[in-house]
Amino acid sequence: LVLLAVAVSASSSQDDVLLKDWPMIMTHDSATGYLNASDGFVTKMAKTQVGSFYEQLDCGARAFDLRPRCHLHGEDTPRVTMHHAEVDIEYPLQAALKDIIDWSKANPSEFVMVGLSHHSPNNTRCREAVSGITKDLGLMPSIGSSSGQPCSSLERMTMREAKQAAALDGGGHVFMIEASDDTCVAENYVPDIRCYNSTSPHEGSCYTKDSPQWYNYANNRLFDYIREMAASTTERNSSQLQMNQAHWQYDFEVYEGVDARHSSLIMDEYFSQVNRRLIDIIDDLAYLNLLEVDNVCNYGPNILKSVKSRQEKLTLRRIKRCRWVEGGWLDTGGRFLKATYGILLTCLSATGDALDAALEHLGILMVELVKAIAWPFKWIFPTPEVTPSTPHSRHTIPSPNHQIIRTFKGRPLAMVLPIIFVCNIIMLLYIVYVFCVMPLLGVSLSSFSSISFHLCSLLAMVSYYKAVVTDPGKIPEDLWSSSSPAGPPPPHLYERKGKDGSIRYCNKEHKFKPDRAHFCSPMGRNVLRMDHYCPWLANSVGFYNHKYFFLFLLYVVIACNTVTCQIIHALVNLASAGGYAAQPGQLLFLLEGISISALLSTIVTPFFAFHTWLISTNVTTVEYCEKRRDVGAGSGPEALSKNIVSRMPDRSPYDVGLIKNWQSVMGRNFLTWLLPTRPRGIGHGLAFPINSQAKDVLERELGITVTPVDGGDLEAGRRSRGGGRGSRVGLGSDDEEEDSNAEIRKALEYRQQQLAEAVEEPEAPPSPASDGSSSSSTAAASYPTRACCSGAAGGGGSLVEYGLEKSNEFADFITELYVSGWKILAGPRRGGKKRRAQQRAATTPILSSGVEEPPTSPGLVEVGSSPIQNIATEEEPKAAA
Structure with missing residues (x-):
């Protein structure tokens, strides 16, 4: 981790280096690469480079010495080429700059500098022509020119600022600067550094030892000059870039030696091996800015590599200079x-x-590979065509044909990137273990540790895939849909809102919420037995994919801890054998692997232990947070939550024992718990067994009746024979899952039959009362419209006509529903001491059913009057409302 942190800080701080401290390879007389090689004199006496600007850049050049020559001759726009001394180079300056721009756009991370010097003629018209060319190409105004910044701006200019000024529209950086006459670039020209003796050129050279005295003098003179220019004690102008001319100097006096030995400027560099010898001394140079060379394609890439290595080491030197x-x-x-x-x-x-x-x-x-994998899926798993007439399922069971392509079709990229990141991390750790750790430890593919690691990796990937693509479950239609919270709720809903104790209703989906279901904002719908939303899955962890999520955590913990221990073992072996220098590639991957695996182990292992405890106690993450939020929020009885989950801080109401808790997530079959297969026998996610303590709290403190249907045992998790929702529990058999749709349909028919019987066998309506809730009774009356109206005369009467004719029966039916609803919603006030509860029980009228007497129903008009119920007074109780 320390090494990686140092590397990151080093790379991020290189843009803070001053431009005058940034090392670059500069080609001497760069345009001479375009001279005609067939001209013997030109090749010998003027050509210092081989190849075009593209080739020089590929060889390592990052700075150029361009010398414009303007051909005026009375033309409106002068033609601008280049030159080397008196030799014309008929290659346009505009074409040269265009080549450099194209290469920079193809290599946007590189920084290229162009120095303009030795304008011929050196007058205003020529300089304006050159400035017009750079402007037309979209280049920055040259530093030191009349239209650009002054040379003094170089004093504190960093590489970041230089890159911003030199940025091109299509990417890349080309920095323009005036380099002639020591304006913004100090040339540091020393004319006596020659390959040949000026007094006797033909008698000695820099590359033949037939004259040892001159050979030693010439080479020592050149490299002493290079070291002197790079010495930290050298006084430098702070507003100039510094050139270090690492090549031989020529004048007409020494051309006799070139001609006598049938050599050339390029061959002199080649035979004397100046560029090769530069590689050995670059690391020792205290200062380096513009290193000007001849024939850059001879050892140029190696020089560039040494220059970059030196610059990276300078970062540490800058840190060392800090206080x-x-x-x-x-x-x-x-x-x-x-x-x-x-x-x-x-x-x-x-x-x-x-x-x-x-x-x-x-x-x-x-x-x-992705294309090849995705290609057959449209034939193997075709996407089903859903028409408007396709009936929606009453109960959501995850389809076995969920695929990753269909899962993320239309999803935003931000939801897919975490999954790609997780897959890349798994792939990286696998590569480190198989190709670095196993060879260092001598582990074979057939060994137990190798088989265990590969098995854990495979199961982790399959579990992760299933957790991502499996629908966590959603609320079905029919009994659960309602246009408003005032509609008739499904029976046996035990969870209530914590503040007012009302039945949980989703205003976004217009459905009543089953117990343990919650709304997931990223998915835009409710999720059955929702645990939490996981961005690394781009999915919620719910009823149907909780097992896959837990198995993924299990195998990731095993694999990460195994990889961490094995990498530490491999690093110890590598250190004891002294193999750091011999195997640097393996060391790099081992350092990356140990940092990632150790970090994952530190984070995921406690997270896995937490979820193990949650499953053992049958608590979801949402319920755990609700308990922490609601418990201790107040001190009085009225401050206690009316939700059964928060009402029991010490134990979950759904905690039915360790084994059954695990079966509710992993399935009834113990043999498949560790396999990423579909959990069998867990039910449908709409009803869950509760323990005896929860039943006692529901009935005694919250006033909610928990009545098994036809002798069914909700606590034991057995299936009842009745048709209501209470007859189904969280732990059912496979047959129960398969016929769940039919059973819910049966529950709906049973519910409608009960409502119809209430209409067919009415009793005398109770006396009207002045208090109650007209809105609740109206909503309750609207539910069994079909059953009420089916008995109307002629079968064609409206609800109003039927109410006028059967007002007594209708009023009795409304009263029955109102009393039933009050039995569920109302109850004794929570909290309080036992003595106060007993006092209230002694003074409260008790019905035959054992529930407090609710307020009388809203007043109903007599037979023959208008059936519109609007007589609720201002004294209507808040509880009834």
Whole structure:
């Protein structure tokens, strides 16, 4: 982690380096690469480069010495070419700059500098013509020119500022600067650094030892000059870039030696091996800015590599110059960072080029692989065509044909990126373990540890896939749909809103919420037994995919802890054998692997332990948060939550024992608990068994009747023979899951039959009362419209006509519904001491059913009057409302 942090800080701080401290390879007389090689004299005496600007850039050049020549001759727009001394180069300056721009756009991360010098003729018209060309190409005004910034701006200009000024529209950076006459660039020209003796050129050279005295003098003179220009004690103008001319100097006096030895400027550099010898001394140079060379394509790439390595090491030197590293034990820490950073640089140097090529081909391979995998899915798993006439299922069971392509069709990219990130992390750890750890530890593919790791990796990926693509479950239609909260709710709903105790209703889906169901904002709907929304799955963890999520955590914890321990073992072996320098590539991957696996182990292991405890106690993450939020919110009885989950802070109402708690998530069959298969026998997610403590709280404190249908045992998790919702529990058999739709349909018919019987066998209506809720009774009366009106004379009467004719029966029916609803919603006030509860029970009238007497129903008009119920008074109780 320390090494990676140092590397990141180093790379992020390189843009803060001053431009005058940034090392670049500069080609001497760059345009001479376009000279005609067939001209013997020109080739010998003027040509210093081989190849075009494209080729020079590919060879490592990052700065150019361009010398414009303007052909005036009375033309309105002068023609601008280039030159080397008296030799014309008939290659247009505009074409040269266009080549540099095109290369920069193709390599946007690189920084290229163009120095304009030796204008011929050096007058205003020629300079204006050159400025017009740079402006037409979209280049920045040259630093030091009349239209650009002054040279003094270079004093504190950083690489970040230089890149911003030199940025091109299509990407890339081309920095323009005036380099002639020591304006913004100090040339540091020393004319006596020659390959040939000016007094006797033909008697000695820089590359033949037939005259050892001159050979040693010439080479020592050149490299002493290079070191002198790079010495930190050299006084430099702070507003200029510094050129270090690492090449031989020529004049007409030494051309005799070139001609006598049938050589040339390029061959002199080649035979003397100046560029090759530069590689060995670059790391030792204290200062380096513009390193000007001849024949850059001879060892140019190697020089560039050494220059970049040197610049990376300078970052650590800049850190060492900071005050917090000066003296004391912090100085020791600085040396430690320098040593560790050197190890990382060795790894990067050895593996950088190979990784670049490998990642490029890997990216192409991954794209083609995804295409190949996705191609057959439209035939193997065709997307079903859903027409408006297709009946919607009453109960949602996840389809086995959920696929990753259909799952994320139309999803925003932000939801898909975390999944790609998780897959990349798994792939990286797998590569580190198989290709680095196993060879270092001598682990074979057939060994137990290898088989265990591969099995855990496979099960983790399958579990992750199933958790992503499996629908967590949604609320079905029929009994659960209602246009308003005042409509008739499904029976046996035990969870209530914590504040007012009303039945939980979703205003967005217009459905009543089953117990343990909650609305998921990212998915835009309710989720059955919702645990939480996981962005790494782009899915909610709910009733149908909770098992897959838990198995994914299990196998990730096993795999990450295994990889962490094995990498530590491999690093110890590598250190004891002294293999850091011999195997830098493996060290780099091991450092990346240990950082990622250790971080994941630290985060995921406690998270896995937390979810293990949640499943053991049959608590979801949402319920856990509700308990923490509601418990302790107040001190009085009225401050207690009216929700059964928050009402029981010490135990979940759905905690029916350790084994059954695990069966409710993992399935009834113990043999399939560790396999990412569909959990069998968990029910349909609409009803869950409760324990005896929860039943006692519901009936005694909240006034909610818990009545098994036909002797069914809600607590034991057995199936009742009745047709109501209470007859189904969370733990059912496979047959119960398959016929769940039919049973819910049977429950609906049973419910309608009960309502119809209430109309067919009416009793005398109760006396009208002045208090109650007209809105609740009206909504309750509107539910059994079909049953009420089916007995109307002629079968064609409206509800109003039927109410006028059967007002007594209708009023009795409304009263029955009103009393039943009050039995569910109303109850004794929660909290309070036992003595106060007994006092209230002694003074409260008790009905035969054992529930407090509700307020009388809203007043109804007598037979023959208008059936519109609008006589609720201002004294209507809030509870009834």
